Amino acid sequence: MDGTLYKKLSLKCDGKRFFTVTLNTDGVRPYESSQGSLYPIWLCVNELVPEQRLRPENLILTGLWYGKMAPNMCSFFIPFIEEFRELTNDGVLCSKANENNKDERYFVYPLLCSLDSVAKPKVQRHKQFNGNSACGYCEHPNFEEINGETVRGYHTGKDYPLRTHHSPKSNMIAAHNLDLEGKLKKTTTSDDSVNGSLGLSPLLAFEESFDIVWGFPIDYMHNALEGVMPLLIRIWTDGQYSDKDFYLSPTCNRSINVF
Numbered sequence: 001m002d003g004t005l006y007k008k009l010s011l012k013c014d015g016k017r018f019f020t021v022t023l024n025t026d027g028v029r030p031y032e033s034s035q036g037s038l039y040p041i042w043l044c045v046n047e048l049v050p051e052q053r054l055r056p057e058n059l060i061l062t063g064l065w066y067g068k069m070a071p072n073m074c075s076f077f078i079p080f081i082e083e084f085r086e087l088t089n090d091g092v093l094c095s096k097a098n099e100n101n102k103d104e105r106y107f108v109y110p111l112l113c114s115l116d117s118v119a120k121p122k123v124q125r126h127k128q129f130n131g132n133s134a135c136g137y138c139e140h141p142n143f144e145e146i147n148g149e150t151v152r153g154y155h156t157g158k159d160y161p162l163r164t165h166h167s168p169k170s171n172m173i174a175a176h177n178l179d180l181e182g183k184l185k186k187t188t189t190s191d192d193s194v195n196g197s198l199g200l201s202p203l204l205a206f207e208e209s210f211d212i213v214w215g216f217p218i219d220y221m222h223n224a225l226e227g228v229m230p231l232l233i234r235i236w237t238d239g240q241y242s243d244k245d246f247y248l249s250p251t252c253n254r255s256i257n258v259f
């Protein structure tokens with residue numbers, strides 16, 4: 001996300017020409033009264049300059065699902081992964097692509113999978129944000145014992161180890177084996193998991209280039225913009241803080257609303 005993953009990949013490629021993509025999928029209703037949802041798999045080429053990168057003509061549509069229910073992400077991703085691995089393993093020959101106007105083989109790697117907080121655990125095969133051990137980045141259990149009671153939430157004040165690529169991978173394998181034995185519930189909100197993992201993420205297929213922890217960026221829109229701003233507005237307008245400098249009284253609110 002800050003270039004670290006890209007630099008790591010560049011070292012691994014050791015002079016091989018390559019480019020990288022960011023994957024995205026999310027459910028959209030094609031029209032208001034629609035009974036079902038569309039799930040596309042989009043690719044965005046990271047090496048394009050920012051002003052070109054997200055232009056519709058430069059996004060690549062590689063998969064499409066339509067149904068009343070969200071797809072099983074493992075099944076949905078398998079055809080895409082099978083084809084994409086050819087680009088990762090064998091590369092693609094680009095004509096007159098180097099500085100000497102000669103043909104050059106480029107290898108293509110998925111670097112990031114940018115998803116919202118609902119789609120992410122489905123692709124990652126991890127507990128949803130409100131489940132136990134649900135944080136994909138650290139081992140916070142998402143509950144705490146307070147006065148003998150279990151209170152759910154990401155309380156601050158205690159550091160938990162960060163997850164590395166290898167710890168979720170072994171958790172995923174253990175969860176997969178439990179699943180094969182029928183000992184794991186298959187929902188993202190049940191308390192059943194192996195340290196948050198529910199099975200093998202389809203993106204493990206790219207583990208030589210894709211970091212299974214940091215390859216999934218934080219859902220900035222829902223976690224930061226939609227989560228923090230309503231909280232701030234509640235605090236700014238809550239009467240229990242009326243003696244604080246940041247408190248916005250109803251009179252003050254009315255004045256703001258004029259604008």
Ligand SMILES: [Zn+2]
Pocket residue numbers: 135136137138139140
């Ligand atoms: Zn965390």
